Amino acid sequence: MSSSSSDDSASEFIINHLTSNSTFQLYKELKCLEAEQSDAESSRRPGQSRRYIDRNREEGHKRLWKDYFDEHPVFPPQTFRRRFRMRRELFVQIVNGISNHSIYFQQRKDALGNNGLSPLQKCTAAIRQLAYGTTGDLFDEYIQIGESTSIECLQNFCRCVIEVYSSHYLRKPNANDIQNLLQKHSEKHGFPGMLGSIDCMHWPWKNCSVAWQGQYTRGDQGCPTIMLEAVASQELWMWHAYFGVVGSNNDINVLNQSPLFNDVLQGYAPECNFTVNGRTYTKGCYLADGIYPEWAIMVKSFPHPADPKRIKFKEMQEATRKDVKRAFGVLQSRWAIVRGPPRSWQLKNIKDIMYTCIILYNMIVENEGNAISNWSDDVDPPIRVNRGPVEEVQYQIQRNSELRDNTVHHALRHDLMEHIWERFINM
Known part of the structure; x- marks a missing residue:
């Protein structure tokens, strides 16, 4: 008998012997148990399939x-x-x-x-x-x-x-909105021509990418932040929200990037005429703190007032400017997700969350009857005259010059100071 024939006979004998008794069955059960344990361990490793939970x-x-x-x-x-x-x-x-x-x-x-x-x-x-x-x-x-x-x-x-x-709920004020804003702010705060208060807020970004942290971090913040520029009325409605600027900027840099005054520069903004102290102005104003530039539509307080008129104006201006600070506080208290650092890795998702919170915030203000004006689709947009390319550039340069005119800024602040002082002594 050959060697190969003897080996085959021996293998057949062993298989028949194992099959004929319980040893082979025990071997199979041990192998199945090892396979189940291996599958359980692999399911717990990162990146592997997770356990299914049958939720009702x-x-x-x-x-x-x-x-x-x-x-x-x-x-x-x-x-x-x-x-x-x-x-x-x-x-x-x-x-x-x-x-x-x-x-x-x-x-x-x-x-x-x-x-x-x-x-x-x-x-x-x-x-x-x-x-x-x-x-x-x-x-x-x-x-x-x-x-x-x-x-x-x-x-x-x-x-x-x-x-x-x-x-x-993120619209710009139309003609009816502007008239209501002027009336309400004049009645409550005593500032004719006031459209709202402007300021910026930092929102810390917890999971900011390491490659981006340098441009999103400012020294006084200590962590990466994203900035929100907003304009709020006396009823805390946010008429303007611009979010997404890196936190290393300040209020001036954000103002130069935001679309707040684009309609004014391009001639689309509704008319805003008001008279204070016997002088007529054609652009509404925003109350701002000291860092903002001396533009024609910015009303800032006096740095170190000495006479009673300036002291009273500073008190009224700073008290009224708290509208936007209160709006930030209510926004953060109502939606806690913008009070703490966001956990998202993508800036787009963070921007969607911020704008959603502002929209819901304005919806709640309107639902509770605190909105200054109601939405109206019947208001016709302002008609803009078509100009040629050269005339268009000259027009925007002229509007930009008028917007940044500091002489109008000082004149408006002086007239408002006289108006507030007269209103104060007649109370």
Whole structure:
């Protein structure tokens, strides 16, 4: 008998022997157990597949509906406003608006025919993140929504809110708005021609890229920040918001980049005529602090006043300018996500969050009856005369020169000082 034949016979004998008793079965069970342990360890490694959690999404929707949206909800309207930062009617309006705008916020079915997350669940997850500044999975047990899905809801919610409501709640003042602003500010603060108060706010950026930290960091801040320029009225409505400038800038640099006065330079701005101390002005003014330039539309206080008129003007100007500071404070207290450093890595997502918070902020101001004027689509935009290329350049140069005229700045400040002093002594 050959050597190969003997080896085959021996192998066949061993296999038959192992198969015939329980030793081979025990060997198979040990191998299966090792494979299961290996799969479990590999699933815990970064980048591998995660464990699936079977969430009861329909039960989460029913719980949310019963607690807040039922005919007789568990929690009263005061609790809803505190937790959602707005009235229930306004929240339902927002949910319906973005649901009609984006298919993402419409309830769909999965591959098995089960209902997915409802619009209320998705919008509630986004609002809670904006209101509390928390992580995406904090309300997983209540809303039944995972962390990655919750973050996705926030990003889509911000984008939809900007697309649907920015034309209304981030609009520039039209002719009716300007007249109401002039009247309200003159009655409450005693400043004729005042359109609002202007200032900037820094928002720290926690996860700023190391390559960008130099341009986003300023010495007095100590960490990377992004700047927001805003103009607020006496009712704390933000008529202008410009966000995204690197934090190494100051208020002057932001002003030179922002589109606040583009319509004035190009001739699109509505007329703004007012008279103070017997003199007529054709441009509205903004109250600003000392760092801003002495432009014709900026009203600054006196640095070191000595006479009673200037002292009184400084007190009134600084007290009135607190409108924009109060607006920043209310914005941060209402939406805690802009009070703490954002955790996003991308600037675009951070900008969407900031503009969304400002839009929702203005919507709440209007819903509670504090807006100075209401939106009107019937107001005709100002007609601008078409000019040639050369005339257009000359026109913008002339408008820019008028805008930066410091003689008008000093004259306007003097007239306002006389007006406020006369108003003070006649009280």
